[in-house]
Every structure is written in structure tokens, then in C-alpha cells.
Amino acid sequence: EGWDVTLADVDESAIELCRQNLDRNGLDGEVAHRNVNALLHESVFDVVDIDPFGSPIPFADAAFANTRDLVCVTATDTAPLCGAHFHSGVRKYSAVPRNTDYHAEMGVRILLSALARTAARYDAGVTPVLTHATNHYVRTYLELEHSASDANAAIDELGHVYHCEDCLYRESDPGLIADPIDACPECGSERVLAAGPLWLGPTHEADFAAAVREELDDSMGTASRAERLLSSLEAELHEPTHYDQHRLCKEWGRAASGMDEFLERLRDAGFAASRTHYGGTTFKTTATVAEIREATRHS
Numbered sequence: 442e443g444w445d446v447t448l449a450d451v452d453e454s455a456i457e458l459c460r461q462n463l464d465r466n467g468l469d470g471e472v473a474h475r476n477v478n479a480l481l482h483e484s485v486f487d488v489v490d491i492d493p494f495g496s497p498i499p500f501a502d503a504a505f506a507n508t509r510d511l512v513c514v515t516a517t518d519t520a521p522l523c524g525a526h527f528h529s530g531v532r533k534y535s536a537v538p539r540n541t542d543y544h545a546e547m548g549v550r551i552l553l554s555a556l557a558r559t560a561a562r563y564d565a566g567v568t569p570v571l572t573h574a575t576n577h578y579v580r581t582y583l584e585l586e587h588s589a590s591d592a593n594a595a596i597d598e599l600g601h602v603y604h605c606e607d608c609l610y611r612e613s614d615p616g617l618i619a620d621p622i623d624a625c626p627e628c629g630s631e632r633v634l635a636a637g638p639l640w641l642g643p644t645h646e647a648d649f650a651a652a653v654r655e656e657l658d659d660s661m662g663t664a665s666r667a668e669r670l671l672s673s674l675e676a677e678l679h680e681p682t683h684y685d686q687h688r689l690c691k692e693w694g695r696a697a698s699g700m701d702e703f704l705e706r707l708r709d710a711g712f713a714a715s716r717t718h719y720g721g722t723t724f725k726t727t728a729t730v731a732e733i734r735e736a737t738r739h740s
């Protein structure tokens with residue numbers, strides 16, 4: 442397609458595998474046996490894909506310093522990201538992650554927050570065109586615009602989430618200055634968690650997910666899985682946190698119902714509702730917990 446490709450790794454055996462894989466696929470490409478941070482500071486690339494073991498943060502500054510168009514990032518350190526390893530998450534991502542029932546989405550939004558703040562240091566604004574949390578890792582694709590106002594616009598997407606551990610009420614609060622609530626406005630509980638700064642903006646673009654889906658073909662080993670993931674993302678609402686129907690029904694002492702029927706009840710009551718890619722019983726909606734409870738009471 443006319444793209445020049447460079448593969449970089451510090452490990453000699455990984456470099457040998459890079460060479461073998463290029464040969465096996467009849468592709469040209471430069472193979473660099475060196476520290477990718479040094480390479481990224483010296484050279485300018487259109488697209489950079491960072492796929493380290495664990496956190497991508499040690500590579501984030503170098504990735505955003507010079508890249509022109511797209512930075513793709515994998516993070517496998519889901520326990521720090523979702524707040525299960527709290528202090529490690531705080532140290533790595535300069536944010537407060539919290540362990541909630543939407544832990545994978547917490548990880549997505551903590552990661553995007555840290556990446557957006559890193560890019561902003563280089564006057565670059567990020568737009569996530571595709572992000573997913575699957576198989577215990579988070580993967581995101583960030584389109585870059587290079588101006589201070591684009592960086593400001595990305596920072597404007599950050600904010601906090603306040604979450605009641607008792608009734609699962611949550612609210613999001615835009616801005617870098619947190620204003621946590623002392624008690625849950627729904628049930629009065631003081632067991633309210635505050636998380637952030639999180640990326641509160643969209644984590645994908647439906648058109649982009651659809652365009653990628655159009656490019657799939659059956660010769661790709663994971664085509665059917667990719668098809669399911671992309672279709673799910675295409676329809677997923679942009680609300681900053683998702684719910685799990687089973688978790689809510691357990692809380693309410695109710696039997697769970699079919700997802701389609703459950704979502705239909707919400708739509709009939711005038712709320713937007715969608716499934717999410719985070720799990721088979723997860724959904725997003727514009728309704729609050731109390732509104733969900735009321736709207737789905739007879740499902």
C-alpha cells in the first residue's frame with residue numbers, strides 16, 4: 442500500500458521473529474534492535490503502535506512527542522487501571538481509579554485520561570476513534586491534531602465520576618477540579634467513591650467502527666470476533682459508565698430478564714439504551730438507576 446514500516450524491540454529473539462514474519466509474509470520493513478523511546482524521539486512516524494508488556498505509560502511521552510496522525514496503544518495492566526491495584530494505578534496514571542462494577546470501562550477511561558494529558562504536553566489533541574476492553578487488555582486508537590486549542594479541547598473531555606457503592610447511583614462531573622458529593626442523592630449513603638480525572642468523552646466513533654468492519658474478510662482468523670466487537674461498538678452509547686443488568690437485579694431482589702426486552706422497556710419509557718461490548722448483560726442508558734428500576738419493573 443506504499444507505507445514504510447519499522448519494527449522495533451530491545452529483545453534480540455523478538456527482532457529475529459520480526460525478520461522471520463516479514464519474510465514469511467513477503468513484506469518489506471525495517472527492523473530496529475533498539476529502545477523504542479530513543480527511536481521515537483529521533484524519528485517522525487505517521488502512525489505509532491505501542492504494544493508493551495503491562496503499562497504503556499513508559500512509552501507514552503515518546504509516542505506523542507513526534508507522531509503525526511495516529512497513536513495506537515495496548516495496556517495489559519488492567520488491575521492498576523480499574524482500581525483493583527489502587528496505588529499502582531494512582532502512580533502509573535496520575536489519576537484516582539476506583540474498583541466499581543464497570544471496572545473494564547474504568548480502565549478504559551483512566552488510560553485515555555493519562556494519554557490525553559500526555560499528548561497535551563506536546564500541544565496535541567487526541568480523539569479516540571476506536572477503543573475496546575477485551576481479553577484482559579485495553580486497546581485504543583487515538584487520532585492526533587496538532588494545536589494548543591486541540592489539546593485544550595481534549596483536556597475539556599476530562600472529569601470525575603461519583604459512584605454510590607450501595608445503590609449504584611453514579612454521576613459524572615466535567616472539569617479537572619473535582620467536587621465530590623458527600624452523600625448519595627438517591628439513597629443517602631455516605632459510601633460514595635470519587636474517581637478521576639477520567640476521560641468522559643466518546644471512546645470510539647461509530648462511523649470509524651463501521652468502516653473498519655467493512656474491511657474485514659473471512660481470510661482473517663479473527664474476522665467473526667472482530668465483526669461482533671465492531672458491531673457492538675457501533676451501537677454503543679457514549680454515556681461515561683455502563684450498568685450490568687444482573688448486578689442491578691440482584692441489588693433489587695429481582696429476577697433478571699432478557700436483554701432485548703429489558704432495553705425495550707427503557708426505550709419505551711423514553712430513554713436511549715444500548716448494549717455494550719463490556720459483557721453480555723451490560724448496557725448504557727440515559728436513565729438514572731432509579732429511572733431504570735422504575736422503567737423495567739415489569740420485565
Ligand SMILES: C[S@@+](CC[C@H](N)C(=O)[O-])C[C@H]1O[C@@H](n2cnc3c(N)ncnc32)[C@H](O)[C@@H]1O
Pocket residue numbers: 449450451452455475476477478492493494
Ligand atoms: C507484548 S510484546 C510485543 C508483542 C508484539 N507486538 C506481537 O504482537 O507479537 C512486548 C515487547 O516489548 C519489548 N520491549 C520492552 N521494552 C522495550 C523498549 N524500551 N523498547 C523496545 N521494545 C521494548 C519486549 O522485548 C517485548 O518483545
Ligand SMILES: [Zn+2]
Pocket residue numbers: 605606607608609610625626627628629630
Ligand atoms: Zn446510593
